Amino acid sequence: MPDRIRLDGRVAVVTGSAGVIGSAAMRLLAERGARIVAVDRSQQDLQAAIRDLPASAQALAVTADVTREDEVAGYVRAAVDKFGTIDVFYNNAGVEGDVTPITRYSLEAFRRVIDVNVVGVFLGMKHVLPVMLKQNKGSIINTASIAGLIGAAEIAAYTASKHAVIGLTKSAALECTATGVRVNCVCPGLIDSRMLSAIIEGRNPAQVPVANDKIVERIPARRLGQASEVASIVAFLASDEASYVSGSAYTVDGGRTAG
Numbered sequence: 578m579p580d581r582i583r584l585d586g587r588v589a590v591v592t593g594s595a596g597v598i599g600s601a602a603m604r605l606l607a608e609r610g611a612r613i614v615a616v617d618r619s620q621q622d623l624q625a626a627i628r629d630l631p632a633s634a635q636a637l638a639v640t641a642d643v644t645r646e647d648e649v650a651g652y653v654r655a656a657v658d659k660f661g662t663i664d665v666f667y668n669n670a671g672v673e674g675d676v677t678p679i680t681r682y683s684l685e686a687f688r689r690v691i692d693v694n695v696v697g698v699f700l701g702m703k704h705v706l707p708v709m710l711k712q713n714k715g716s717i718i719n720t721a722s723i724a725g726l727i728g729a730a731e732i733a734a735y736t737a738s739k740h741a742v743i744g745l746t747k748s749a750a751l752e753c754t755a756t757g758v759r760v761n762c763v764c765p766g767l768i769d770s771r772m773l774s775a776i777i778e779g780r781n782p783a784q785v786p787v788a789n790d791k792i793v794e795r796i797p798a799r800r801l802g803q804a805s806e807v808a809s810i811v812a813f814l815a816s817d818e819a820s821y822v823s824g825s826a827y828t829v830d831g832g833r834t835a836g
């Protein structure tokens with residue numbers, strides 16, 4: 578059966594595209610036919626991520642700090658200048674921040690997490706939406722987390738920021754869905770990644786490597802997730818197969834938050 582989730586010719590902007598989940602999503606979107614605008618902090622890391630794309634893929638790499646409004650406006654402008662529009666926006670850049678109890682969490686570190694994970698997501702939507710609203714079509718996918726649905730000890734800033742991403746997603750969906758622009762978010766669970774290792778190591782340096790950690794026992798799927806499994810949901814939400822899906826928060830967590 579032919580793959581129904583095709584994105585031929587669509588223009589997809591992916592932030593955090595040099596990271597584990599962003600690069601997997603960018604690769605899958607490109608495999609499905611999308612033209613890619615890859616956004617991250619380092620040109621060198623972006624080039625490495627782009628080298629993994631299919632040879633036929635068209636891709637533009639733009640360095641930007643998602644917390645800076647001028648740089649967000651810059652990647653949106655670069656996408657439109659290069660490809661004419663933006664059809665898909667995977668608003669994914671994020672940081673885990675410090676791993677420490679609230680009583681020891683510095684205000685500066687707390688604000689930094691909110692700045693990247695909340696302000697960055699807000700600014701991305703603020704600048705991409707006018708492009709999509711002009712064409713009455715588009716799909717925005719924000720990356721939240723299961724930490725946006727339940728609490729997580731020692732990463733309070735991260736947890737607060739991901740709850741906020743779900744709120745931003747729902748507000749944007751209410752503002753935009755009547756126009757044909759859909760806004761959703763994904764809530765990955767424990768994904769085999771640098772970020773998860775950093776959180777586990779921060780909580781207890783003796784608990785790495787991740788595969789041996791007790792957390793796997795609390796996941797009904799009895800394993801960590803793969804970035805490619807998050808990417809599959811992103812590709813679905815980006816596509817016309819998700820034409821009636823907006824304002825949703827899709828968990829990709831092996832059942833971790835089901836109980």
Ligand SMILES: NC(=O)c1ccc[n+]([C@@H]2O[C@H](COP(=O)([O-])OP(=O)(O)OC[C@H]3O[C@@H](n4cnc5c(N)ncnc54)[C@H](O)[C@@H]3O)[C@@H](O)[C@H]2O)c1
Pocket residue numbers: 592593594595596597598599616617618619641642643644669670671672673693697720721722723764765766767768769770771772773
């Ligand atoms: N890894 C997990 O288990 C997991 C689980 C749930 C949610 N998430 C979320 O998924 C997203 C991607 O995480 P990941 O695991 O790929 O992490 P990662 O650290 O591999 O990738 C994050 C990327 O975001 C970029 N980034 C950070 N701050 C930025 C800024 N100010 N401007 C531009 N780019 C910036 C980083 O350079 C990096 O390439 C994040 O939003 C994260 O919170 C991850």
